[in-house]
Amino acid sequence: MRPTLWLGLIGFSVVTSMFTAAASPWPTGFETAIRIEQLRADLQFLADDLLEGRAPGTRGDRLAARYIATRLAMMGLEPLEGAPDYLQPVPMVGVTARPEPLRVEVRGQTLEFQAVQDFVVWSGVYEPAVSIADAPLVFVGYGIEAPEYRWDDYKGQDMRGKVLVMLVNDPPAPPSEPNLFEGKAMTYYGRWTYKFEEAYRKGALGAFVIHVPDMAGYPWQVVQSSWTGEQVHLDVPGVEPALPVKGWIQEAAARRILQAAGYSLDDLLRRAARRDFRPIDLGVRVTVEFHQEARRFTSQNVAAVLRGADPDLQSEAVLYTAHFDHLGIGPTVQGDSIYNGAYDNASGVAAVLGVAEVYAHLARQGIRPRRSVLFLMVTAEEAGLLGSLYYASRPLWPLDKTVANINLDGVNVWGPTEDFVPLGMDRTTMDEVLQEVARAMGVTLRPDPFPEKGYFFRSDHFSLARKGVPAVSVEAGTHYVGKPPDWGEKLHEEYIARHYHQPSDQYDPAWPLTGMAQTVEWAFRAGWLLATRDARPVWKPGRAVRVPGL
Structure with missing residues (x-):
């Protein structure tokens, strides 16, 4: 492996406790x-x-x-009962998706986006092929329904048969309400895991989270390294949302789609920051297709007790x-x-x-x-x-x-x-x-x-x-x-x-x-x-x- 780029800090001694x-x-x-x-x-x-x-x-x-x-x-x-050799078996399935280009039909033109470069995609179902053809694309703001904050981005609209696109993180807290979604801190509602769970509960066919680096907290290269290649899931029903399509879309690609549809991401960010936001059918049809290779295997947790x-x-x-x-x-x-x-x-x-x-x-x-x-x-x-x-x-x-x-x-x-x-x-x-x-x-x-x-x-x-x-x-x-x-x-x-x-x-x-x-x-x-x-x-x-x- 090539030499590390990190700094070595030599010469410290262990900080010892002063407690008598x-x-x-x-x-x-x-x-x-x-x-x-x-x-x-x-x-x-x-x-x-x-x-x-x-x-x-x-x-x-x-x-x-x-x-x-x-x-x-x-x-x-x-060792513990259930893990007699210190190993707790964990049933898993590894799925490798091989996506076709993402096709977007908007205002009489067809846009194509390349996997890894522009988007990453995977599935919560483990079929040999996943195909969503000509589905409406709906912008749902932050994709959050949080009664305790009196926040509902869905407003009761039917999301069945649709592909959702949404923002990562929580809505910003305005000066008039500094503790909205715990202020500067991200809540669980801001996590991509929640976004997909909620999309699944709403009956959507799929969901894409727009990757804006400052909002996500990490650059696009992290998305590329984390969500390409084999993706592993628990081989246990009901633990993960069986959403047919889950994905991230790179900020520049999202801006291109929105601009072609007559929208601005910056304007949608402002609109999504309000409680009165309502889902927006972008007038866009999207086709997502990919083949999958799945393998079932057993990984393990390691446990011991004193x-x-x-x-x-x-x-x-x-x-x-x-x-x-x-x-x-x-x-x-x-x-x-x-x-x-x-x-x-x-x-x-x-x-x-x-x-x-x-x-x-x-x-x-x-x-x-x-x-x-x-x-x-x-x-x-x-x-x-x-x-x-x-x-x-x-x-x-x-x-x-x-x-x-x-x-x-x-x-x-x-x-x-x-x-x-x-x-x-x-x-x-x-x-x-x-x-x-x-x-x-x-x-x-x-x-x-x-x-x-x-x-x-x-x-x-x-x-x-x-x-x-x-x-x-x-x-x-x-x-x-x-x-x-x-x-x-x-x-x-x-x-x-x-x-x-x-x-x-x-x-x-x-x-x-x-x-x-x-x-x-x-x-x-x-x-x-x-x-x-x-x-x-x-x-x-x-x-x-x-x-x-x-």
Whole structure:
């Protein structure tokens, strides 16, 4: 693989806690079990070319799962009923679409658009061929029906037999209503997953989301790498919407269609931002055709448990999660076609294994928390949180006995930070525990610096949260020790622009991993308190996750 473009940050030392042993609610000396060399070995192996990007249903997928299972077994952690060899089977189907050009008939002219360059498309049905011929194209604004916000883009109109085109993200909050759709923060209504779910509920034949980079939070190249090639789905009825056509359309292509129909995207953006917006039949007919090749296979989640010490509480558990999949082999970029996913999310798996090492180290000394602790590494997150959705529908531990979930997705590989960002912290009383951990480590907890990107809805903790489990996803802050104040934000922006879902997301031996060690300590401290305190965290009033249709 070609050399990484990322900066190596060398010379940091691990930020050590100033909390005194005498007053500490944590076991003395647990930090000695956090070993950077072990974190590095796990990260380097999982991100190696040998695993070919860890796409579900591939050799790399199986190698990664077996490696993780072996590591958990070597720690002395137990398998769970339903996954006797640490592996929970997840039935899946992989579908590869081969689209014809998208044909649009408008005002007596025919426009054609090319797959990948102008649009991407896939299906929620797994037939050998999918064809929608000469269907009306209807603009439905943001494609949202949200009674709690008194918002309805559909206005009761019949969408059966139509192809919908809609905007990504939420409607903007006007000055007169600054908290509309939680203001700057993206809600679930802004996610593409919701858009397709709602289109399916309305009986549409298909739906295209217009990709405007600033509104989506990532460039078109991310759409190309994420939604081309084989797309995987759960081979379980009723879990995903069976919408015949789902797709993204590139902004320039959308503008061309709208202009030909006599509309302006900028004008439609303004109209869609109002409550009185009504669906617009664009006077356009669209034909979408593609052949599909499907293969059924079994992927796997990997799970283990450390049993709690308190007979009255050991039936309850704190759950750590991370996804181990990535995109596999895809389009070649600068001579490289392996999408290793080192940061996303070999780093998170290595960190969860690091947390498990701490618990296992203490258990060998006869020290266990009162509650049990689960470790779950899931498949197919990149395909829409599928592994965690499957687990949430068929849990290996009762969800009503799962007191909290701590998720690690994209763990800081650079250096220690002065702050952490626990996504979702404000939704539950878990914030009290997390603040105690922050004080112990001398760091600050900050709100999401990029709320408009909707990160809370984009990783596996959300699958548990939508089922009622208090959950956070832990991210590093942006204030790096010894770096200028804006250094962390620039690093994040560079990653999204150049490396997110690209072959260049690969392991760099220059990474110091001191930030990863800091994250492991933070995650252990938080989980230990949740597993030892009497009280369980609960959702704050009005802050529980609400998913339409559930």
